[in-house]
Each structure stands twice: as C-alpha cells, then as structure tokens.
Amino acid sequence: MPKSANQKLKLLYLCKILMENSDENHKLSMEQLLAALARYDIHAERKSIYSDIAALQDFGLDVMLERGSDGGYYIASRPFELPELKLLVDAIQCSRFITEKKSNELIKKIESLASLPQAHALQRQVYVADRVKTINEGIYYNIDTLHNAISSGVQITFQYFEWALDFSASNHIRKRYRKDGTLYQVSPWALTWDDENYYLIAHDPLTDAIRHYRVDKMEHISLIDRKREGQRLFRDRFNPADYTRKVFGMFSGDEKTVRLICENRFIGVIRDRFGADLMVQKVDDAHFAVNVTVAVSPQFFSWIFGLSGAVQIIEPAEVREAFQQQIQAFSAP
Numbered sequence: 494m495p496k497s498a499n500q501k502l503k504l505l506y507l508c509k510i511l512m513e514n515s516d517e518n519h520k521l522s523m524e525q526l527l528a529a530l531a532r533y534d535i536h537a538e539r540k541s542i543y544s545d546i547a548a549l550q551d552f553g554l555d556v557m558l559e560r561g562s563d564g565g566y567y568i569a570s571r572p573f574e575l576p577e578l579k580l581l582v583d584a585i586q587c588s589r590f591i592t593e594k595k596s597n598e599l600i601k602k603i604e605s606l607a608s609l610p611q612a613h614a615l616q617r618q619v620y621v622a623d624r625v626k627t628i629n630e631g632i633y634y635n636i637d638t639l640h641n642a643i644s645s646g647v648q649i650t651f652q653y654f655e656w657a658l659d660f661s662a663s664n665h666i667r668k669r670y671r672k673d674g675t676l677y678q679v680s681p682w683a684l685t686w687d688d689e690n691y692y693l694i695a696h697d698p699l700t701d702a703i704r705h706y707r708v709d710k711m712e713h714i715s716l717i718d719r720k721r722e723g724q725r726l727f728r729d730r731f732n733p734a735d736y737t738r739k740v741f742g743m744f745s746g747d748e749k750t751v752r753l754i755c756e757n758r759f760i761g762v763i764r765d766r767f768g769a770d771l772m773v774q775k776v777d778d779a780h781f782a783v784n785v786t787v788a789v790s791p792q793f794f795s796w797i798f799g800l801s802g803a804v805q806i807i808e809p810a811e812v813r814e815a816f817q818q819q820i821q822a823f824s825a826p
C-alpha cells in the first residue's frame with residue numbers, strides 16, 4: 494500500500510481523533526478509527542493501530558478498550574473532568590467583568606479540553622438573562638499587566654475613569670476621567686474579586702494608605718522602573734480576604750470593631766459575610782452577639798438595613814447613631 498504524505502503523522506492524528514471524538518460514553522470501534530484516519534489521507538492496518546495505541550498508553554494517554562457490541566476505544570480520563578469544565582464555563586458566563594466577546598473566546602478554549610460530545614454539553618450550561626457585561630475589552634489584559642507588576646514589585650501608572658451623565662451626548666452617558674485625566678501612580682500589592690468585579694489593592698503614596706481601584710475602570714496601565722512602596726502596611730497584617738470582608742461593596746470608610754446582636758437564624762448570613770472564625774456569644778434563646786471589624790460606610794448601613802431588623806448595631810454608640818441618621822435620610826422626602 495503506497496504511503497501518503499501524512500503517514501508519518503499517523504500517531505499524532507490517532508491521538509487527535511481519540512481526544513476529540515471519544516469519552517466514556519462515546520467509544521470508537523476499530524473500523525471507525527480506520528475511517529477517521531482515512532479522512533486525513535492516512536491508510537493503516539489493524540495491527541499497526543494496536544501498536545500505536547500501545548505507544549500512546551506508554552506515553553501516558555489514558556486509552557481504554559471496552560469489548561462488546563457497543564464497545565470500542567476511548568479516552569478514560571483527561572486533565573479536567575466534565576463537571577470541572579462546567580464550573581469554569583458557568584463562572585465565565587456569570588462574570589460581569591469579562592466582556593461577551595472574551596467570554597465566548599474563553600469558553601471555546603475550554604471546550605477544546607473536552608471531547609466534541611462533551612463540548613456540546615458545555616454549550617448548554619448556565620445562561621444568565623440580561624447579564625450586564627463590562628464594555629472594557631482591555632480588562633483581560635489589564636489583569637495580566639497588574640499580575641506582572643505585583644510579581645515584579647514595581648509601581649504602575651494609569652488613568653481612572655467613571656461614568657457620568659451628559660444629556661448633550663447621543664446616549665446621555667459618557668466616560669469621564671478622574672483628576673482630569675492626570676495619571677495615578679500607585680504601588681500594586683494584590684488583586685481581589687468582589688461583587689463580580691476585579692479590584693486592585695494598592696498603596697497610595699499621596700495618602701500613605703491602602704486604596705482599591707476597579708480594574709475595568711483603569712486604562713493605559715504602565716509599569717514604571719520604581720520599586721513599590723507601602724511594605725509596612727502589607728507585609729505583616731494585610732490579608733486581601735479580610736480586607737474585602739471589611740469593606741462593603743468596596744466602599745471605604747473608617748475601620749471600626751462593631752458589636753452586632755443577631756437572630757439565631759441569621760448565623761449563616763453572618764458567617765458568609767465575615768468568615769468562619771467568629772467569636773459568637775449567646776444573648777438569649779433567640780439571639781447571639783458577635784464582634785466584627787468593618788469599614789463603616791453607607792453601604793454597610795444598607796446591608797444592616799436590608800436584614801429587616803434581624804441584625805442590630807449595639808456598639809460603638811457613634812456607629813449606632815450614624816446608622817439611625819442614615820435611616821432618617823432614607824425616609825426623608
């Protein structure tokens with residue numbers, strides 16, 4: 494039998510065929526393998542396929558053979574299991590900070606990690622109606638740039654914008670740069686994800702304090718040849734997870750330890766918000782008390798208000814009074 498130009502690639506194409514078309518629910522018979530190779534202009538005999546599959550197994554590919562009328566060869570295990578890929582797809586589809594275009598690109602790449610039948614199942618995963626996606630296509634690359642800056646230990650500059658109303662514009666909403674477009678210069682230390690948005694946590698040299706910035710509102714990020722600052726704030730006591738728990742909706746405020754009295758049924762809500770390491774004290778058969786450290790802000794008060802009286806601020810007095818003032822502001826005409 495004359496050899497084709499692709500004959501030397503037979504082992505690679507056989508691996509490709511198995512990876513793309515087989516899994517534990519979709520097995521390929523010897524006839525199907527030979528037919529698939531023929532579509533790549535590769536002609537083979539059964540004996541050579543046996544030795545090729547043995548070579549793939551020796552290389553580490555988990556090729557299995559199930560005998561019987563519905564049996565055949567298939568890939569038994571992959572780097573990612575199908576439930577793991579589904580979780581990744583769901584997270585991408587539900588993430589507001591990833592644009593629709595980038596979401597589709599990432600999901601397509603994830604599909605390549607599964608067989609074609611499994612990839613079809615991934616396409617049927619979670620759909621979130623009217624999901625608001627960011628319009629900043631550069632966020633995907635912003636995150637990579639920021640990771641590079643953090644790992645390199647250098648400062649960055651960037652422009653920071655917000656959305657503003659402008660009724661002279663066609664859609665009434667326009668981009669407005671803060672500080673009139675003047676570059677921010679900060680020392681990046683961590684990235685965190687809160688309420689479906691990515692935030693950079695950094696040291697601000699102007700205030701010598703920790704600040705955070707929404708990554709999708711950062712533009713023209715550049716690394717500069719200057720060692721980052723603020724190590725004393727981050728080295729020993731800073732924990733990004735703790736920071737996110739304290740800062741409600743990523744709105745800053747004065748950090749205080751607040752004592753809360755809560756109905757017992759809300760222990761799950763408190764644990765989800767502040768973590769598992771809580772010192773809980775019994776108040777009575779229906780209530781418990783807990784001390785938490787928070788950044789006191791209108792967003793924190795809104796969270797308390799949204800729990801419909803089941804969680805109350807007891808101490809300190811100035812925080813309790815500020816909450817009462819916030820409630821009065823809510824009800825003011």
